[in-house]
Amino acid sequence: MAARIEHPTLYVEGPDGPVLLAARCAACGRASFPRQSFGCEGCGAHGDAMAPVEIAARGALISFAIVRKHMGGDIETPFAIGEVRLNDGPVIRCTLADGLEEAALRTGQKVVGLLAHNAKSSADVLELRFAPEGR
């Protein structure tokens, strides 16, 4: 059975791992994630000026937090949230790979996206996580 992507409007599997579905402003060059054509936060250009692009799920960790209390049933605690400045510009917040504790994380670290199973969702679903490069 082929695995299903949890959020195919946000990311898909590329030849070298997951890629993020973004938009790049033709007027100022700013990349927007998630993809949208409402308008560029940098300059206000909109519609066709917001060209669909795929950007690499690669960047540097700006910050992180181990979450120990969570209201939703979508993930087991503790889990790690990262704040990542993508190489293409956008800053995103994302769930980090299971099992990452403070000791394994540091600001400035290069991180890369991977598709992983979540113990709380069905076995054929893959969601985007980030982890330190080479882990």
Next chain:
Amino acid sequence: MARALSAFRPVFVAGVGLHPYQKYSMTPYVALGLTAVREALADAGARWGDVESAYVASALLGMAPGRPMLRHLGASGLSITHVENASASGSSAFRLAALEVASGQSDLVIAIGVDKPAMVELAARQAGLDILERDRVAAFTHFALLAQRYADAHGATPEDFARVAAKNLANGARNPYAQRRETRSVADILAATKLAGFLTSPQSCPIGEGAAAVIVASEDGLKRLKFDRARAVRVLSSASRSERLYDDDGGFDAALTEETVRAALHDADVQPSALDIVELHDAFSVEELLYVERMGLCDPGDAPRRLKAGHFDIGGEVAVSASGGLIAMGHPLGPTGLGQVAEITRQLRGEAAGRQHPGAKTGLAHMVGLGAVCVAHVLQRDT
């Protein structure tokens, strides 16, 4: 050309009132709000019929809470405008009241904040865009991410963050309007339930219910009330901004605070070092460290040392969150920004019984709201 508040006629705070902030109860919001309004009217020596206009701040009650509450003061036909600006709702109501008086449109205007806890769907969830992190980044995680950045930049320790809560809980224990009235040690705060990263539950503000009201007056309004000028507090400036794009990795909350407070201090012609009382948006402990630095109360990275040395205590160089702040006084949303103005007014009049900062002359009120937005006011004793 755009003009600052100070270019219009002078604006004063004449009366303040609160309903204590508390956990959710069966008390209707109408009873909470009326308590605050009647206390503010008594404080100003005003009758309800004197008030020409009301701004009602609420983030959670639903559409049009104003008249079902205010009609019980006598249906005077005054102007009623509702204000929703997330955590800054009360601050924005105060700003609109001040601007209405400054413009000459009215002489006596009341700003009222009232709220009760409720589950409200955030508009951002309906913006038409998917959210990668879904609901995994709670408010405490947003601020845990900021705390980690601050720790990385300045070597701050878990104790440094916990000490903010210890100070503000000690202040709140002296404030009869505060929701949390128990002091806690730094060790006790660190041993409490862990939320995310450095943050434990006492370092997070309680969202409860309550009300706050502030009556704003022109000079003519003060004369009409035969108000004692020695108790009048001048509103020197009002600044309101929203998040833009920052290069700064310190976080948008801090950058937005810096530019909004800078504008408020500039328009008031007040230096940061002249502030005696600061009420700021300490929904989470890390915010106080970040914001006092960005407000110019101390150098970047120096807030933990200053805090430990008592610089920000009541009786220190500048009393930060003498009310207990959001962490101890509580954060019922609509009332919060107005509760700050009430606290600053009492401090500047010398009427903050049990928690008076000696010689308080000038104060700053600061709130950040979801979005993000930021609203700041500078107030000063008139005599």
